[in-house]
Amino acid sequence: MRNSNTTLGVFIVCLKVLWRHKRYLYLFTFLLFFPLYIFINRLFLFLDYLVVPEFEDTKIQNPIFIIGFNRSGTTFFHKFLFQSRQFTSSTAWDMIAPSILLRKLIAFFPALLSEIRFDRIEKKDKGHEVKLTEVEEDEMLFFLHKLDSKWITNNLIPWMQYDVQFKRFSHNLGRDNSENAERNLNSFSFYREFCKRQIFLQKNKPILSKANPFVFRLDSLMKTFPDAKIVFIVRDPLETIPSYFSMQEKMKYGNMMTKQELKFYREETYKEIIDWYKETEVAQGKLESKNFVVFTYQDLTENLEKTIKQFFIFSNQKMTKEFKKILKKTISKKYVKKHQNKTVSDFGLSDKKIRRDFDFVYDKYFN
Numbered sequence: 001m002r003n004s005n006t007t008l009g010v011f012i013v014c015l016k017v018l019w020r021h022k023r024y025l026y027l028f029t030f031l032l033f034f035p036l037y038i039f040i041n042r043l044f045l046f047l048d049y050l051v052v053p054e055f056e057d058t059k060i061q062n063p064i065f066i067i068g069f070n071r072s073g074t075t076f077f078h079k080f081l082f083q084s085r086q087f088t089s090s091t092a093w094d095m096i097a098p099s100i101l102l103r104k105l106i107a108f109f110p111a112l113l114s115e116i117r118f119d120r121i122e123k124k125d126k127g128h129e130v131k132l133t134e135v136e137e138d139e140m141l142f143f144l145h146k147l148d149s150k151w152i153t154n155n156l157i158p159w160m161q162y163d164v165q166f167k168r169f170s171h172n173l174g175r176d177n178s179e180n181a182e183r184n185l186n187s188f189s190f191y192r193e194f195c196k197r198q199i200f201l202q203k204n205k206p207i208l209s210k211a212n213p214f215v216f217r218l219d220s221l222m223k224t225f226p227d228a229k230i231v232f233i234v235r236d237p238l239e240t241i242p243s244y245f246s247m248q249e250k251m252k253y254g255n256m257m258t259k260q261e262l263k264f265y266r267e268e269t270y271k272e273i274i275d276w277y278k279e280t281e282v283a284q285g286k287l288e289s290k291n292f293v294v295f296t297y298q299d300l301t302e303n304l305e306k307t308i309k310q311f312f313i314f315s316n317q318k319m320t321k322e323f324k325k326i327l328k329k330t331i332s333k334k335y336v337k338k339h340q341n342k343t344v345s346d347f348g349l350s351d352k353k354i355r356r357d358f359d360f361v362y363d364k365y366f367n
Helices: 007-020 024-051 053-057 074-082 092-096 100-105 108-115 139-146 151-156 167-172 178-201 212-224 237-248 259-286 297-302 304-314 321-331 351-357 359-365
Strands: 064-068 120-122 208-210 229-234 292-296
Touching: 007 024, 007 151, 024 053, 024 100, 024 139, 053 178, 064 074, 064 212, 064 259, 074 208, 074 229, 074 304, 092 139, 100 178, 139 151, 139 178, 139 212, 178 212, 212 259, 229 259, 229 297, 229 304, 237 259, 237 351, 259 292, 259 359, 292 297, 292 304, 297 304, 304 321, 351 359
Parallel strands: 064 208, 064 229, 229 292
Antiparallel strands: none
């Protein structure tokens, strides 16, 4: 039986994978709560059109998307720019409850959770802190409401990544191809309506989104937002790979996997990382030079002031006096690496192999 790449189809595949890998408690929790969660959100999203119809008239102009492989500095860059208060970005809570009406009805909830210190989805010591009230990656919206995301195999159901029965299916999730054309159109239409809500609520500031996996469906992104601008961030694979693997074994749900499962998972993930870097180069070839800019991780850590100024020129925005002060204060501090990661050899890899597999990256950026 062919597995369907729809929200319902992916939901069923997730249940099958959890059953095959004997994660029964996880399976029944997901089976009970996900449909209820989707029903409540769909109901209130519909009610938005009746109660707050004016959001529909919101214009989305020149949205900016920050894209790079995980652990490349995209989170830092996104959160730092958001401090300027010149852009529309979304918190984890915004994406958990995207309806304007629903958020107003339960506006007390994030504050209450914060008060009792129960607002962290992931802790900082896991490698990537996720808090309800802090800006987060827009991929979360596709993940939570459409099950149309690389996060399915990267976070929610990692066993799908290497399961022989579903490996090909998982590979095609969140990608532009002929099989996914209708699915991607539907998902990005959903995302466009979400962006309208966010701009409406944040006083018509331009969209600034961190959306790393969007690199796999740039065509769908550009069809939805023809005037979009892209910021690519590239980091040395010798740094991103051990950092990413270290994070994955600490975070949900990698920390539920056995050593053997992690080994299988990393073998498939390593192939995807190569693909991710390749897609970054393919994406640049599809865009006009005026519509994208490329920064390296070193640009962020060693020359932040110049990089931020370049970004504002690229985005046709002017820095406020307040943000210039924030920038000056930040660059006055010495950069300190926050995470002590393992090395590539700890994951059965070698420098030589990575340099060979990613030679196209080293030839262009790190010679």
